Amino acid sequence: MRKGDTQEIRRLNRRAILAHLRQGPLTRADLSRLTGLAKSAVSRLVDELLQEGLLEEGAFTSPPVGRPGTLLHLRPGARFALGAELGVEGTVLLALDWRGEVLWAKEWSHPREAGPRERLERLLQEVLPHVPGPLGLGFTLPGVVVEDRLLLAPNLGWKNLDLRPLLSHFPLPTALENDAKASALSEVFFHGEANLAYLVLSTGLGIGVVSDSRILRGAGGAAGELGHWLGQGHKPCACGRVGCLETELGLGALLEHYRSLGGKAGDLEALLQQAKQGEALALEAIHHLGEALGRFLANLAVAYDPARVVIGGKAAEFFPYLEQSLRQSLAAHAFLEAHRSLPVQPSLYGHLAPAVGGASLFLVRFFELGGLWAESPRRNGGRYEEVAFGDRRGLGA
Numbered sequence: 001m002r003k004g005d006t007q008e009i010r011r012l013n014r015r016a017i018l019a020h021l022r023q024g025p026l027t028r029a030d031l032s033r034l035t036g037l038a039k040s041a042v043s044r045l046v047d048e049l050l051q052e053g054l055l056e057e058g059a060f061t062s063p064p065v066g067r068p069g070t071l072l073h074l075r076p077g078a079r080f081a082l083g084a085e086l087g088v089e090g091t092v093l094l095a096l097d098w099r100g101e102v103l104w105a106k107e108w109s110h111p112r113e114a115g116p117r118e119r120l121e122r123l124l125q126e127v128l129p130h131v132p133g134p135l136g137l138g139f140t141l142p143g144v145v146v147e148d149r150l151l152l153a154p155n156l157g158w159k160n161l162d163l164r165p166l167l168s169h170f171p172l173p174t175a176l177e178n179d180a181k182a183s184a185l186s187e188v189f190f191h192g193e194a195n196l197a198y199l200v201l202s203t204g205l206g207i208g209v210v211s212d213s214r215i216l217r218g219a220g221g222a223a224g225e226l227g228h229w230l231g232q233g234h235k236p237c238a239c240g241r242v243g244c245l246e247t248e249l250g251l252g253a254l255l256e257h258y259r260s261l262g263g264k265a266g267d268l269e270a271l272l273q274q275a276k277q278g279e280a281l282a283l284e285a286i287h288h289l290g291e292a293l294g295r296f297l298a299n300l301a302v303a304y305d306p307a308r309v310v311i312g313g314k315a316a317e318f319f320p321y322l323e324q325s326l327r328q329s330l331a332a333h334a335f336l337e338a339h340r341s342l343p344v345q346p347s348l349y350g351h352l353a354p355a356v357g358g359a360s361l362f363l364v365r366f367f368e369l370g371g372l373w374a375e376s377p378r379r380n381g382g383r384y385e386e387v388a389f390g391d392r393r394g395l396g397a
């Protein structure tokens with residue numbers, strides 16, 4: 001057997017052990033049974049992982065059936081990645097533990113006219129105190145992203161940007177992804193969903209579709225920009241066209257509608273507070289959006305037949321007030337009987353979801369590599385280099 005083959009087998013075996021331990025604590029005997037590996041091989045690999053600080057030993061178990069043994073856990077905080085969302089409303093930066101826990105998060109706003117250079121320079125200043133340590137920084141943008149290029153982000157007013165020169169200043173590996181696709185990826189990674197539609201609904205509307213555990217990208221990576229699906233409306237869209245769905249379903253339209261009813265709120269947060277206090281106009285405007293979203297989800301179900309829909313972005317915080325009219329509308333307009341009760345839920349990470357998705361780009365890769373990432377932290381002119389991995393996009397891509 002060639003050396004490369006044994007290394008690859010070692011990676012795959014470590015990956016299998018870590019994948020099983022992500023589901024919960026297990027003994028060495030459990031791991032041997034679940035992976036089909038010999039007990040001696042499991043012991044050797046577990047020793048390795050313990051030495052690297054990835055695992056820790058917990059309680060000794062003596063189950064009524066099966067072998068007694070010491071439970072092994074993924075050690076909390078053993079590895080983490082940074083995630084950032086460069087959104088329309090502001091920037092979110094956070095650290096995500098490899099077990100999915102947000103370790104810290106920070107948010108800041110920016111002048112409306114701030115361009116990519118200004119925003120990435122500020123991000124760099126915020127990231128520097130945390131390096132070295134994280135596996136990498138994955139960040140997300142509300143637009144069409146292909147590799148390190150942003151083709152179009154209408155709500156930011158950014159177009160045809162090669163971000164590589166700006167990213168080269170960051171002293172850690174970076175990755176870039178569309179916000180909805182990254183959020184959908186984190187759902188696959190943390191909850192194992194194989195068929196899912198993830199809506200990032202804030203000012204704009206983007207969709208990440210997961211089909212058979214893979215993110216739908218299309219030929220050029222642009223699949224999912226359903227906010228720019230042309231509807232019947234007549235309002236101008238940030239993309240320069242007229243009547244995109246986003247002009248009806250985006251939260252900007254919600255705020256506008258609320259004001260047209262006579263409501264007084266300067267921004268979405270103020271509107272949310274009005275809803276929390278039960279103000280009638282706020283609830284009316286939100287119910288109206290819920291009705292429109294229900295119809296949209298009925299269409300989405302026809303197109304992709306997801307097993308579950310997750311709503312992220314600022315709309316996740318409006319969900320308690322949207323839910324009733326959304327479900328009624330979905331039930332009324334569903335094409336198939338099964339779609340009437342399609343599970344729809346707000347993102348557990350709330351408005352942090354895109355940044356969590358950004359960080360998961362690196363956590364996914366780390367697990368794919370069986371945790372062999374840190375084994376070659378080669379320094380190259382102050383920059384960490386990633387170890388090579390076959391599929392650049394990793395799981396679900």
Ligand SMILES: [Zn+2]
Nearest residue numbers: 228237239244
């Ligand atoms: Zn548009």
